Amino acid sequence: MKKLWKYIPPCYSDVQGFQAILSTSDGLGIIDDPSGYKKVKPSFEVSTHDKKDKGHKKDHHKKGSRKDKENENVINSKIRNDDIINGTSEKVQSCVKKALSKRKPDFILLSLAPSSSMIGSDLGFEAQVIEKDYSIPSLALDIHGDKDYVYGMGQTLLAMGKLLLSKQETKENSINLIGCNPLDFSEQAYLEIKEFLSQSYSIVSVWGMKESTENLKKACQASLNVVVHSCGLALAKYMKEKFDIPYIVSVPYGKKQCQALLEQQTIDNQVINTEKVLIVCEQVLGNAIRNALSNKNCIVCSFYEMDKDLMNPGDKKLSGEDALVDLFHDDTITTIIADANQKVLCPNDKKWISLPNPALQSSANVTPYESFVNEKLDQWLGDRL
Incomplete structure (x- = not known):
């Protein structure tokens, strides 16, 4: 019951993280599920913003709508009650055959959902059959619909890497x-990150946003991987x-942090301060905020995947709302930086800074x-502290 969300809107699931990454790719995603899985809401139109980038393919769609893109790139097997007994193999293969009659993707990834996971569908076998019958690189993911979207995005990027990458000569x-x-980056943030890094490096490929398979296959030419979100750690x-x-x-x-990144160094913050700042968000973003507040005692916590090597003393992965409430009532914590949906659990004596998390399944239009x-x-921090 500790993982029951009673007050805070739950985040997107791992299957929806799978959807988000596939929607930006030239691949095909198959979800072994009874019906259309609830669509994720990208923070911007992922299929059009990089049209002018060298090496990118033209958009496949005449209208280029996000709905068309999602429908084309991620589909479901439409399993039914009888498949509990007979298995989902026939439905999965029929789904693939129908999809391939419309276009040939560069690769195919398969994901379970809660229903097919309980049935025990063997998507690893289905991926082998697909690759043999259609000569398209295919792989089944360890996704069941029971983890968060960061895990799902990470496993999807990792699977793409396993299918597409090979040893190449390094470009300095x-x-x-x-x-x-x-989901987590606005168009402006994404483009500004690329622009900033392009001033010092040549960018070979981008993993997670709209990118051609041709460019992704060149990724092993890079001399360094820059991971800007926790979902990229598994691939890196x-x-x-x-x-x-x-x-x-x-x-x-x-x-x-920008200076440290360009020098490929880490920031070691040694702060002795009894008053703490609690940062609740995705881990890499949380660490960036902590580094910007280097004169304050900050702890980073998250409901999502957290890498132990990136954690400081006091950081923790939250198991549920109760764990967050305990932190909110810690008398040594004076300031909280978190999504506004979590404020309902916070005492009034804390200073609150809202940091939006659009991957929460809130009815509000969070950007x-x-x-x-x-x-x-x-x-941003100076205006609020």
Whole structure:
């Protein structure tokens, strides 16, 4: 019951994270599920903003609507009650055949959902059949609909890497931008991050936003991976182990962190202060805010995936609302930076700074911050503290 969300809107699930990443790709996603999985709401039109980038394919759609893009890239197997006994194999293969009659994707990824997961569908076998019958790289993901969207996006990017990457000659001073995604980043933030990094590096590929498969396959030419969101960590670690490409986890938010990123260094904040600032958000963003507030004692907590190597003492992955309430009532915490939907659990004596999280399934129309690139984060915090 600890994971029951009673007051805070739940976040998108891992299956919806799968949807979000596939909606930006030239691949095809199959969800083994009875009906159309609830569509995620990207923060901006992912299929059009990079048309002018060199190496990007033209948009496949005449109208280019987000709905058309989602319907084309992520579909479901439409399993029914009888499939509990007979299995979902026939429905999955029929779904793939119908999709391929319309277009040939560059790769196919398959995801379970709660219903098919309980049935015990073997999507690993289905992926092997698809790859053999259609000569399209295919892979089943370890996604069941029971984890958060950050995990789902991370597993999807990792699967894409396993299907598409091979050893290549390294180009010096070149990077892959890993983890920008259409749920947590506004269009302005994404474009400003690219612009900032382009001043010092040549960007080979972008993982998580609209990118051609052709560019993704060149990713092993990069000399460094820059991970700007937790969802990119699994892929970066895989590329380090498989292709010996180093990575740095840092988003260019705040002047201090931007300088450290360009110098490929980490920031060591040693603060002795009894008054704490609690930051509740995705881990990489939370660490950027902490680095911008280097004169304050900050702890970063999240309901989403957290990497132990990126945690400071006091940081924790939240197991549920009760854990958050306990932190909110900690007398040593004077300031809280979190999504406005969480304020209902907070005592009135705390200073509150709203940090929107558009991946919460709130009825409110929540949009992400426009951009924190470089000194914009410092200014944003300065205006509120």
